[in-house]
Amino acid sequence: MSYSISIERTSALKQKPDFSQLGFGKYFTDHMFIVEYDDGEGWHDARIVPYQPISLDPAAKVFHYGQTVFEGMKAYKDAEGKVALFRPFKNLQRLNRSNDRLSIPAIDEGLALEALKQLVTIDESWIPTEEGTSLYIRPFVISTQAALGVSPSEKYLFMIIMSPVGAYYREGINPVSIYVEPQYVRAVPGGVGNAKTGGNYASGLKAQEEASDKGYSQVLWLDGVHRKYIEEVGSMNVFFKLADKVVTPALSGSILDGVTRDSVIQLLKYWNIEVEERAISIDELVEAYRNGTLEEAFGTGTAAVISPVGELNWQGERLILNGGQTGPLAAKLYGFVTGVQRGAVEDPFGWLLKL
Numbered sequence: 074m075s076y077s078i079s080i081e082r083t084s085a086l087k088q089k090p091d092f093s094q095l096g097f098g099k100y101f102t103d104h105m106f107i108v109e110y111d112d113g114e115g116w117h118d119a120r121i122v123p124y125q126p127i128s129l130d131p132a133a134k135v136f137h138y139g140q141t142v143f144e145g146m147k148a149y150k151d152a153e154g155k156v157a158l159f160r161p162f163k164n165l166q167r168l169n170r171s172n173d174r175l176s177i178p179a180i181d182e183g184l185a186l187e188a189l190k191q192l193v194t195i196d197e198s199w200i201p202t203e204e205g206t207s208l209y210i211r212p213f214v215i216s217t218q219a220a221l222g223v224s225p226s227e228k229y230l231f232m233i234i235m236s237p238v239g240a241y242y243r244e245g246i247n248p249v250s251i252y253v254e255p256q257y258v259r260a261v262p263g264g265v266g267n268a269k270t271g272g273n274y275a276s277g278l279k280a281q282e283e284a285s286d287k288g289y290s291q292v293l294w295l296d297g298v299h300r301k302y303i304e305e306v307g308s309m310n311v312f313f314k315l316a317d318k319v320v321t322p323a324l325s326g327s328i329l330d331g332v333t334r335d336s337v338i339q340l341l342k343y344w345n346i347e348v349e350e351r352a353i354s355i356d357e358l359v360e361a362y363r364n365g366t367l368e369e370a371f372g373t374g375t376a377a378v379i380s381p382v383g384e385l386n387w388q389g390e391r392l393i394l395n396g397g398q399t400g401p402l403a404a405k406l407y408g409f410v411t412g413v414q415r416g417a418v419e420d421p422f423g424w425l426l427k428l
């Protein structure tokens with residue numbers, strides 16, 4: 074199957090930022106992808122155009138009812154200048170699972186992949202190569218029908234924008250401290266916690282702000298029913314090393330099915346490290362901390378890849394993990410996954426899609 078994507082190149086290339094001072098999500102490349110949906114017509118007019126603002130009617134449904142989804146993935150350039158995407162099929166499958174949950178029509182994954190390849194190729198000079206940097210790719214869908222009244226939109230836009238990025242956290246691969254949230258919850262079974270949709274993040278801002286005021290960079294969410302079982306961190310899944318095994322919350326329906334989570338589980342199994350996906354209560358972690366078996370904790374996500382946790386604050390008790398330093402397992406995982414991404418380590422799982 075071949076897809077037709079029209080291309081309008083910019084006549085004024087942007088000045089590129091200093092690639093050693095990128096931060097996260099501050100700069101955008103020269104082009105973007107856009108395709109429209111109308112009921113009866115399906116997705117149409119796929120095009121790559123110069124990066125630019127879009128114009129929407131103030132009644133566009135996305136502004137009022139939050140019918141929107143997004144993805145986050147990365148492209149890398151290896152030492153020979155070859156470009157690769159990291160596990161893009163997983164992201165596109167998840168995009169359609171999120172679409173389904175939000176009553177948004179499915180997007181042809183073949184078209185989306187072709188769009189990704191062409192867009193990344195056109196803006197290839199925006200892929201930074203410094204250690205810890207990459208080209209972050211943000212596909213997203215918004216509902217655009219101009220009509221008030223709660224019902225699925227009859228019109229949508231699917232767009233892809235891209236941003237050269239450095240470390241997600243100011244700390245880089247250094248440990249973050251995390252506040253275990255006792256009061257607010259992120260998601261409940263049957264809700265939209267397993268969809269990558271804007272409302273999940275808007276509803277978490279308040280807790281994050283309060284944690285930040287207390288000196289913590291992220292919130293660790295507990296389950297919304299018992300407020301007892303570990304869910305995930307802001308935009309990361311979470312893992313704990315308990316003596317000789319690693320545990321991570323099972324995909325219960327209220328957490329996101331992370332691509333990095335899946336990659337880490339694959340890798341741990343490949344290294345013959347026992348990994349369990351199951352319910353983990355905060356009490357179990359506190360107990361393990363007290364008896365010295367909670368050795369490490371780390372978050373996983375596309376943006377930060379592996380983010381070691383140096384401290385967990387649970388109801389005022391400060392659990393300092395691995396002396397507040399990056400643990401050996403987190404460091405090894407970070408080295409391997411980012412090594413594969415940069416083409417510096419052999420890719421035993423076929424994670425990279427070379428362009």
Ligand SMILES: *Cc1c(COP(=O)(O)O)cnc(C)c1O
Nearest residue numbers: 308309310329331332333374375
């Ligand atoms: C994106 C995200 C993750 C991480 O998923 P990856 O596919 O590994 O990037 C975890 N939790 C939430 C809530 C997220 O939005």
